[in-house]
Amino acid sequence: MHKTPLLAAALAVTLTPAMAQEVSLFAAGSLKAALSDVAQDYSDATGAAVATSFGPSGLMRERIEAGETAHVFASANMRHPQTLADAGKGGAVTLFARNRLCALARPEVAVSTESLLDVMLAEDTRLGTSTPKADPSGDYAFALFDKSGHAEALKGKALQLTGGPDSATPPEGRNTYAWVMDSDQADVFLTYCTNAVLARKEVPDLQIVQIPEALSVGADYGLIVLQGAPEGAQALADYILSPDGQTVLADYGFDTPNGG
DSSP states (O other): OOOOHHHHHHHHHHOOHHHHSOEEEEEEGGGHHHHHHHHHHHHHHHOOOEEEEEEOHHHHHHHHHTTOOOSEEEESSSHHHHHHHHTTSBSOOEEEEEEEEEEEEOTTOOOOTTTHHHHHHSTTOOEEEEOTTTOHHHHHHHHHHHHHTOHHHHHHHOEEEESSTTOOOOOTTOOHHHHHHHTTSOSEEEEEHHHHHHHHHHSTTOEEEEOOGGGOOEEEEEEEEBTTOOHHHHHHHHHHHSHHHHHHHHHTTOBOTTOO
């Protein structure tokens, strides 16, 4: 649905039997909506199947290190794929998208960009984040705390509600962050702006609060093709980096270094 006719034709013409082998794509949970569409577009253009698996980037990297079959890894940071590259498990890491943090707030919370830090610090505010180390979103939230001048207080009160190996799982079909907020687990939750947009589509009363510039934290997303992957893995990676793939990512709110 996002392919240009020329690119679709080129992909179809250049498809080889090796490229037709199913490609396994491991990717960050924040990429699920966008890369599900990209994978479907690629399959429609080439006839090659893509098996997708999404989750916190740190846990996905651990699954790869433990020997699970993954051919392409799209991470919500550069560090996890670089760790695999440094261990000889893949090629060069390529920046393919950028994201940034926003705050999700319940409808009754009186908060604005200007008051966000004070609201997060307030004793009665339940402040939610994802889980650092397991999920880059949690690392970025803690980096924001470091910039605030109140790192100890904010890290001490942060409820690490998502992205960890033991985090509660939302009901089938629910957006993780919409569910966390809708089930009253936090008053304010720091997550990617793209996640916040998807959460508010499900729960329209949620507030999306932009982070003050002084506290803003950007997220660079890295892509790697793993060692031993079939030929189609590089073709899928190239498609993600192509104008068509980048357009899909842009449609979901990502900043795209390669256009789109």
